[in-house]
Amino acid sequence: MSSCIVPVSSDSHFSIHNLPYGIFRPSASSAPRAGVAIGDFVLDLSVIAAAGLFNGPFFSSPSCFSESTLNSFMGMGRPIWKEARSTIQNLLSGENPSLKDNADLRKQALIPMSEVKMELPASIGDYTDFFCSEHHTKNCSKIFRGEYALPPNWLHLPVAYHGRASSVVVSGTGIRRPMGQSFPPTSDGKTPPYFGPSRRLDYELEMAFFVGPGIELGERITIDNAIDHIFGLVLMNDWSARDIQFWESQPLGPFLGKNFGTSISPWILTLEALEPFKCEAPNQEPPCLPYLTETSRFTYDIPLEVAIRPAGEEKQSVVCRTNFKYLYWTIAQQLTHHTVNGCNVRTGDLLASGTISGPDKESWACLLEQTSNAQHDIVLEHGGIRKYLEDGDDVIFSGCCKGDGYCVGFGTCSGTVLPAS
Amino acid sequence: MSSCIVPVSSDSHFSIHNLPYGIFRPSASSAPRAGVAIGDFVLDLSVIAAAGLFNGPFFSSPSCFSESTLNSFMGMGRPIWKEARSTIQNLLSGENPSLKDNADLRKQALIPMSEVKMELPASIGDYTDFFCSEHHTKNCSKIFRGEYALPPNWLHLPVAYHGRASSVVVSGTGIRRPMGQSFPPTSDGKTPPYFGPSRRLDYELEMAFFVGPGIELGERITIDNAIDHIFGLVLMNDWSARDIQFWESQPLGPFLGKNFGTSISPWILTLEALEPFKCEAPNQEPPCLPYLTETSRFTYDIPLEVAIRPAGEEKQSVVCRTNFKYLYWTIAQQLTHHTVNGCNVRTGDLLASGTISGPDKESWACLLEQTSNAQHDIVLEHGGIRKYLEDGDDVIFSGCCKGDGYCVGFGTCSGTVLPAS
Numbered sequence: 051m052s053s054c055i056v057p058v059s060s061d062s063h064f065s066i067h068n069l070p071y072g073i074f075r076p077s078a079s080s081a082p083r084a085g086v087a088i089g090d091f092v093l094d095l096s097v098i099a100a101a102g103l104f105n106g107p108f109f110s111s112p113s114c115f116s117e118s119t120l121n122s123f124m125g126m127g128r129p130i131w132k133e134a135r136s137t138i139q140n141l142l143s144g145e146n147p148s149l150k151d152n153a154d155l156r157k158q159a160l161i162p163m164s165e166v167k168m169e170l171p172a173s174i175g176d177y178t179d180f181f182c183s184e185h186h187t188k189n190c191s192k193i194f195r196g197e198y199a200l201p202p203n204w205l206h207l208p209v210a211y212h213g214r215a216s217s218v219v220v221s222g223t224g225i226r227r228p229m230g231q232s233f234p235p236t237s238d239g240k241t242p243p244y245f246g247p248s249r250r251l252d253y254e255l256e257m258a259f260f261v262g263p264g265i266e267l268g269e270r271i272t273i274d275n276a277i278d279h280i281f282g283l284v285l286m287n288d289w290s291a292r293d294i295q296f297w298e299s300q301p302l303g304p305f306l307g308k309n310f311g312t313s314i315s316p317w318i319l320t321l322e323a324l325e326p327f328k329c330e331a332p333n334q335e336p337p338c339l340p341y342l343t344e345t346s347r348f349t350y351d352i353p354l355e356v357a358i359r360p361a362g363e364e365k366q367s368v369v370c371r372t373n374f375k376y377l378y379w380t381i382a383q384q385l386t387h388h389t390v391n392g393c394n395v396r397t398g399d400l401l402a403s404g405t406i407s408g409p410d411k412e413s414w415a416c417l418l419e420q421t422s423n424a425q426h427d428i429v430l431e432h433g434g435i436r437k438y439l440e441d442g443d444d445v446i447f448s449g450c451c452k453g454d455g456y457c458v459g460f461g462t463c464s465g466t467v468l469p470a471s
Numbered sequence: 472m473s474s475c476i477v478p479v480s481s482d483s484h485f486s487i488h489n490l491p492y493g494i495f496r497p498s499a500s501s502a503p504r505a506g507v508a509i510g511d512f513v514l515d516l517s518v519i520a521a522a523g524l525f526n527g528p529f530f531s532s533p534s535c536f537s538e539s540t541l542n543s544f545m546g547m548g549r550p551i552w553k554e555a556r557s558t559i560q561n562l563l564s565g566e567n568p569s570l571k572d573n574a575d576l577r578k579q580a581l582i583p584m585s586e587v588k589m590e591l592p593a594s595i596g597d598y599t600d601f602f603c604s605e606h607h608t609k610n611c612s613k614i615f616r617g618e619y620a621l622p623p624n625w626l627h628l629p630v631a632y633h634g635r636a637s638s639v640v641v642s643g644t645g646i647r648r649p650m651g652q653s654f655p656p657t658s659d660g661k662t663p664p665y666f667g668p669s670r671r672l673d674y675e676l677e678m679a680f681f682v683g684p685g686i687e688l689g690e691r692i693t694i695d696n697a698i699d700h701i702f703g704l705v706l707m708n709d710w711s712a713r714d715i716q717f718w719e720s721q722p723l724g725p726f727l728g729k730n731f732g733t734s735i736s737p738w739i740l741t742l743e744a745l746e747p748f749k750c751e752a753p754n755q756e757p758p759c760l761p762y763l764t765e766t767s768r769f770t771y772d773i774p775l776e777v778a779i780r781p782a783g784e785e786k787q788s789v790v791c792r793t794n795f796k797y798l799y800w801t802i803a804q805q806l807t808h809h810t811v812n813g814c815n816v817r818t819g820d821l822l823a824s825g826t827i828s829g830p831d832k833e834s835w836a837c838l839l840e841q842t843s844n845a846q847h848d849i850v851l852e853h854g855g856i857r858k859y860l861e862d863g864d865d866v867i868f869s870g871c872c873k874g875d876g877y878c879v880g881f882g883t884c885s886g887t888v889l890p891a892s
């Protein structure tokens with residue numbers, strides 16, 4: 051099935067095979083509602099619902115698409131997600147002619163993407179950040195502790211920490227350079243810390259998933275059920291102020307060095323859309339404990355890129371090419387581990403992968419790694435050098451799976467660095 | 472003013488000087504609403520509001536007390552909080568006779584505390600845990616790193632990490648012993664980790680405050696304004712599984728060792744109620760950076776206790792006596808630091824102090840410290856010894872400020888350890 055009632059170029063991220071969900075406003079003054087990206091358009095699902103076109107056995111006349119977050123829909127579970135996807139795909143392919151043959155409805159339901167304003171797709175109760183890339187972990191260890199090695203726990207469990215839910219923002223939101231305390235890196239240990247704008251502002255290329263149906267406190271999600279609790283994936287930039295982070299992190303981990311802003315892409319790709327891009331996950335040696343052992347272990351082949359566009363520069367310079375498949379711990383393992391102690395999760399919770407670095411330098415997914423914490427420069431293809439980010443830099447993540455003649459992509463997750471104030 | 476239309480014994484935590492806010496159900500089947508504790512009664516504020524008795528210049532006929540959380544009221548700010556307090560105090564003293572002289576209204580509005588069911592008082596967007604006790608920090612450092620010392624950053628900033636909001640529960644909720652990975656403490660470093668119920672389940676005696684009016688991302692709260700953003704305080708038990716925590720925490724901090732449950736007391740004491748118990752906070756040397764320097768530095772003198780009541784035992788054994796005033800960093804400094812980087816905070820966010828240990832062993836506020844991580848026993852006054860908590864143990868925190876002939880107390884924050892499942 052490749053035909054679509056909307057023109058979709060073969061390199062569009064939003065083919066009829068994709069159909070990612072988001073929350074948008076048709077114009078700045080209109081109310082937020084749910085939509086699906088298709089080519090250069092957004093399909094307004096509240097209009098499709100009002101037209102009575104969701105009328106299947108599980109999912110009929112839903113009100114959830116008129117809400118300002120996707121949480122209700124995300125909580126309904128896979129049978130409903132599949133039925134909704136199938137309905138939307140049939141409408142957009144023309145197999146069901148109800149949209150194709152109704153010019154008024156098409157006009158009302160299909161809005162040029164250039165006109166809409168995207169919003170955060172969900173109300174996020176809790177946000178957790180994992181640390182699932184072996185290469186990122188070893189590179190960080192080398193930079194901070196002089197040893198290219200994994201911590202003793204790392205091969206046994208997906209290390210994670212809690213992040214700040216309040217400061218997760220949608221792609222396109224400007225990120226203000228944070229003020230904070232830092233410690234002079236050349237210090238003798240007696241010099242006091244200084245206060246001011248971060249001098250080591252960084253990005254971290256990550257992906258994150260949204261929890262679908264949650265569980266109650268005291269329950270746990272088993273490894274073979276984990277996928278049923280996962281709604282879909284987004285790109286994520288875990289902006290990091292390395293100078294603030296280093297000074298504050300002992301002994302309890304990152305705090306103000308991270309919580310000034312975390313950007314996510316507006317479109318959530320479902321696991322159904324990613325199904326054709328399933329691939330083997332890295333072999334785990336030593337084998338993990340039984341509660342983390344997957345009957346069917348897989349991940350997704352998602353090529354990812356980071357580009358920087360300095361202020362006043364028209365062209366983006368790609369500075370990183372990596373892939374989601376490099377991660378050692380899968381999304382099923384992350385969610386299973388998170389709940390093994392009885393920790394409850396709620397619909398809309400966001401679980402991020404950690405920085406997705408691969409084996410070669412081009413794939414190292416933050417400036418900390420690429421410049422060895424400002425010991426080297428990187429040279430931008432279209433002008434400029436960087437140790438860390440400068441004010442005005444636009445940082446653009448993208449991710450796109452290539453099918454046979456079509457794409458299933460995430461669009462972009464971007465943010466411009468605003469000067470400290 | 473000590474007279475009250477309800478009998479209040481001189482050792483009741485809930486004198487007319489206190490008037491803490493909570494969310495309760497008059498019976499298990501009725502809807503949650505806001506109340507104030509007075510003696511052995513709860514004053515139903517939704518009834519008082521419906522009777523038209525909130526009719527001041529700032530706060531008139533409010534609907535917020537019929538809601539299932541205090542968030543709306545907490546977001547309104549100090550002028551309204553003060554007016555509401557004054558209205559309630561005048562009604563309960565009889566100075567305003569509208570409640571005193573109306574038997575029907577009294578019957579409807581005053582419910583025996585023994586009949587009500589308390590709920591979580593707020594919807595908590597984000598929960599942060601600080602590490603503000605010098606003695607706790609040094610004791611932990613001694614146990615883990617063999618050195619009775621503070622980390623280099625500790626005297627310069629209030630160290631903190633993000634906790635899990637979803638698993639904050641109200642006092643009285645049973646706490647299930649978590650399952651998880653741990654590392655044999657006697658290991659040679661090659662033995663693999665094991666999986667099972669935590670063998671080192673602990674409490675941490677803390678206090679926490681709720682944010683009143685929040686701020687937007689990119690703004691900050693200055694040190695002299697911080698108190699205006701603080702609604703009030705509760706007792707908190709940051710339940711901790713030390714074996715899970717130790718194995719997982721490097722390098723990003725605590726995660727599953729903490730997020731299986733965090734208990735708070737149901738009644739929120741306002742800063743107005745605590746005003747008579749203001750005292751000097753510890754002198755800070757070296758002086759902190761200007762953004763953390765208080766024009767008027769103070770804390771509160773709040774005596775605190777921990778008791779354990781083993782299953783089947785009638786009597787509680789007090790195992791810790793400490794005081795909120797020992798904390799090195801004040802609540803104003805905590806909130807100011809949290810937002811100095813532009814991190815937004817929302818009404819209902821919970822910021823906890825960290826374990827409140829004092830100088831002497833009796834004041835060490837977790838078993839980790841009291842038993843040096845299971846190297847010693849503690850002997851319970853009413854039977855039993857403990858290295859860590861056992862199934863069935865009821866852990867009861869209390870805190871009470873003694874005025875002249877009256878108390879301003881928090882009641883208790885308790886939880887019973889349920890066996891792993």
Ligand SMILES: [Ca+2]
Pocket residue numbers: 179254256288404405
């Ligand atoms: Ca990260």
Ligand SMILES: [Ca+2]
Pocket residue numbers: 600675677709825826
């Ligand atoms: Ca704690």
Ligand SMILES: [Mg+2]
Pocket residue numbers: 287288289290308309310311312313
């Ligand atoms: Mg972040």
Ligand SMILES: [Mg+2]
Pocket residue numbers: 708709710711729730731732733734
């Ligand atoms: Mg806890």
Ligand code: NI
Pocket residue numbers: 051052053
């Ligand atoms: Ni096709």
